[in-house]
Amino acid sequence: MRINKGLIIADPWIGYILGGTKDWEMRSSATSHRGWFGLIRKGTGAVYGVARLIDVGGPLSPAEMTAAYAHHRIPDHMIRSGEVAKWNTPWVLADVRVLSCPVSYKHKSGAVTWVELDQAATEGLASALRGIISFDSKAIDPLSEAFVEKPQSKALSQPLAEPRKLIPPVAMSFGSHWIGKIEINEANLRNNHFYLRPLINRFPADVIGGSNKSSAARKEVTIDWGGPESVQTDIDGKDKKFFRARGWIGAFYKLNSAQAGDVVVIEETARYRYRVRLQKADVVGGRS
Incomplete structure (x- = not known):
């Protein structure tokens, strides 16, 4: 199955993802989506890469946000000021791949979170990926399972008494x-x-x-x-x-x-x- 969905992400955050220094995309709510999707650079009308969405956590407190800087790259002052207060739900990414040439798409009216890619963009993305990536089924999900919608889990459909711990705190520094x-x-x-x-x-x-x-x-x-x-x-x-x-x-x-x-x-x-x-x-x- 080809990748037919994308997520619009503004700079500098998408730059961090494409550069390999950010693996949490912070959002205001959870999502039931899992699998491959396109990384759309806001304001460009183009897909710059792809990634897998592998997990979604519960809302984080400001202290937890600060401790997880290495994952989301949001500066302390933005967290402390409340500027990003509602963007406290981590979407965990993996297997980021950067396209050698961005693929344009037509933005459909009304798309807010997930963007449905048009046929030309889907085909262009599939062609671009063939040139830069081998989807090894032993290492990562095969492309045939590119974007599968799954029912929202019971854990995500109910309020969480405590945010789920996606990665132990000792791993947050990436050995820095x-x-x-x-x-x-x-x-x-x-x-x-x-x-x-x-x-x-x-x-x-x-x-x-x-x-x-x-x-x-x-x-x-x-x-x-x-x-x-x-x-x-x-x-x-x-x-x-x-x-x-x-x-x-x-x-x-x-x-x-x-x-x-x-x-x-x-x-x-x-x-x-x-x-x-x-x-x-x-x-x-x-x-x-």
């Missing part, structure tokens, strides 16, 4: 390693940078270069910062001691409504890959 944190000031905000001086020795030596591009390091790190695209850069380790590529930092500050006194938190999620997130000053200081 704490690098450190940097408090930012007005100068950092104006110039779109933050210094790594106190943390410089915690990065691999082969990603630390000289003061200009001609003396760049032999290797680069990948930075996941919350935007639709990750960034590759080395570190200017001679004078400035910051990430050489800085074009993304202004967008990072804007995305997180950064202010002087906020803290940039850096974690290593894999060899040569780092997650950068912002912790608001009121959280740092323990104020509510």
Whole structure:
């Protein structure tokens, strides 16, 4: 069976999913759907990838949302402010596949959550998938079982006394390693940078270069910062001691409504890959 349904997801969230750093899509309610579906980038009229919906959990409290950041990528300040209060139900994704070329579809009027893909889009998606994926029935559900609607389980049809624990808390960090944190000031905000001086020795030596591009390091790190695209850069380790590529930092500050006194938190999620997130000053200081 071909994939004939899709889900519209806005940036930066779909960027995280396609980039492999987000495996929970947070929604305001549960769904009975399970199986393959198309990942539609909001505002583009196109499917950018596919994924499997494998589970749906109960509503999470703000504290549980904060603890599960590695799964949904929603910043602390958005959770604490109540901005995403109703988006507290995790839809658990697996087997994300990115299309080499997005497939356009015609949006049907009235579609709110799930989108029925038109025939041309369904056929185009099937053709695109044949070029990039082998559906191994031993590893994942075969495409012939692409999108099967199942009756809502008893557990989901009744109020939950406590949210279901989909993944043990110890697994939420994905083995991430704490690098450190940097408090930012007005100068950092104006110039779109933050210094790594106190943390410089915690990065691999082969990603630390000289003061200009001609003396760049032999290797680069990948930075996941919350935007639709990750960034590759080395570190200017001679004078400035910051990430050489800085074009993304202004967008990072804007995305997180950064202010002087906020803290940039850096974690290593894999060899040569780092997650950068912002912790608001009121959280740092323990104020509510």
